[in-house]
Amino acid sequence: MTLSGPRPEWLTFDCYGTLIQWDEGLMAAIETILSDEVATVDPAAFIATFDGHEHALEAERPHRSFRTVSALALEKTMAAFGLRFDAADAEILTGSIGRMPPFPEVVETLRRLKEAGFKLAIISNTDDAIIAGNVSQLGGVIDRVITAEQAGAYKPTAQIFQHAWDSLGISRDALVHICASPHLDLVAARNLGFRTIWIDRGTSRKPPSDYRPEARVPSLDHVPGLLRAAGWMT
Structure with missing residues (x-):
């Protein structure tokens, strides 16, 4: 080509x-959010699930900010893995994105x-x-x-x-x-x-x-x- x-x-x-x-930074944020529970989570599966929820939410109307989309995608992903979600988790994620190298x-x-x-x-x-x-x-x-x-x-x-x-x-x-x-x-x-x-x-x-x-x-x-x-x- x-x-x-x-x-x-x-x-x-x-x-x-x-x-x-992105993937590396996302998993670092997830490890912080999940703490001791991270050992029970397959990173590739978690990222794939998060991606799916994120893109589905981005396709919806009316348009939402990415801050909102990422929070909702994280909540849905954690629910899919049987994990408890707190609003502070979303702040950890969005706060980490701008620092991803x-x-x-x-x-x-x-x-x-x-x-x-x-x-x-x-x-x-x-x-x-x-x-x-x-x-x-x-x-x-x-x-x-x-x-x-x-x-x-x-x-x-x-x-x-x-x-x-x-x-x-x-x-x-x-x-x-x-x-x-x-x-x-x-x-x-x-x-x-x-x-x-x-x-x-x-x-x-x-x-x-x-x-x-x-x-x-x-x-x-x-x-x-x-x-x-x-x-x-x-």
Whole structure:
């Protein structure tokens, strides 16, 4: 799989799982919340259940803040595992999200992409206040941050992507979107027709069977090589 077409003006990124260690940070928060009970919980099953509730809630109308969605998803997940939920648990989770760190290769790779002349934006299913702490860890190279809060909608809907493109003043052909969330971003790419690079970090999340991203790599530091191969970066 190779990239082709015009050189993109913008590289847009999913945040959690792509740039920021979401699964790892989520489990760290859950370990704090569950304390001694965490030994009885299968981490992969807990995350999968949480993901399912989170995405179902994001699809509902009217739009809810991510702070509200994550609290409700956590409550439903804990109930599914027979665990007691307290409102303070949700505060532990949402408070931890902005402190979740980037993957080790991310800051240096973003710097290289910025120095190559690309503009960098994040499109994320979150609230402005929550993601601010994550963006502050990315080396000051992100030009724009576009959230579900701003768009009033979550991925994979067209609304959030159209809001992002309108905000950036570009068409879908002027960007490549880089993501690790095939169940959200690659579904949107299939439906809307924009180019993607899938960062396949080895989770159980898989792309839709009727869609293939333009490229697939195991981590963000492989992206500059793809862009050089396409003639977009020296």
